[in-house]
Amino acid sequence: MATYTTSRRTFLMASLGMTAIQAIRPSGPQALSVGQVIDRIKANVGIPWRDQTVDNLIAGTPEMPVQGIASTMMATLEVLQRAAARGLNMVITHEPTYYSHQDRIEPVEQDPLYQLKRDFIRQHNMAVFHFHDHWHGRRPDGIATGMIRELGWEKRLDPQNPRLFTFPETTLARLAQEMAAKLNIKTMRVIGDPQLPVRRVMASWGNVSLMPGVPYLAQADALIVGETHEWELMEYVQDAIASGQKKALIILGHLVSEQAGMKYCAEWLKTFISEVPLEFIASAEPYWRPDQVKK
Known part of the structure; x- marks a missing residue:
């Protein structure tokens, strides 16, 4: 009888323990990672991935969890700020982030503006993926x-x-x-x-x-x-x-x-990414005309 009582108590405690563990364990699928998003892009773009390309992860790590994705023409600081405000921590950009086609940081590494932009990305746990060559290489472009x-x-x-x-x-x-x-x-x-x-x-x-x-x-x-x-x-x-x-x-x-091409990119990404919010964020036209300014 004593053995039975002990076994029953043990069973009840174990059951309670399992219930507690299940309560704190996420019941949904494992979080989508930056690396998984990139792998899906490579698998769906329709052309072999090049060894020599500017299409690389410019900021962040493949292991980072993705809360949301923004597709944009250019990852300007203003676009990054808007993406962060929307909770979109992965930015897929057609043009460079750091002012050169190859995103080389050596020329601007000591520049305060580069450092501010880099720090903003880090502080908001963001990842930036440069998607240029293969989006053009896709058929049709x-x-x-x-x-x-x-x-x-x-x-x-x-x-x-x-x-x-x-x-x-x-x-x-x-x-x-x-x-x-x-x-x-x-x-x-x-x-x-x-x-x-x-x-x-x-x-x-x-x-x-x-x-x-x-x-x-x-x-x-x-x-x-x-x-x-x-x-x-x-x-x-x-x-x-x-x-x-x-x-x-x-x-x-x-x-x-080229802006509308990245608007279309957001639609294309949604055909194989459904776990997180995904939006197109337009980059602002950088120029203005004096005759269009209200006096």
């Missing part, structure tokens, strides 16, 4: 897909050339105005006759140098770029116009010329 959707140009796209678009005849001014409105651009710049008839348009989102800018321009009435050196492609277009060629160049600004 993730940035181009988002930009085409934002502009509503899906039916204008040449099936043989993902950069070429065909329109019913419009004018350069009307084309530029419609783009500025759809992309909410304040500081677009345009080279060419505003009344130039436009039917064929080439678009190269982001930075475009002299080459391949020149062959792109040869295939169209107007070339759209994010940015370019003013002493290269811009000068070439000016000389082409002065020589009698009917050509034009539309310069959107680098950030706004």
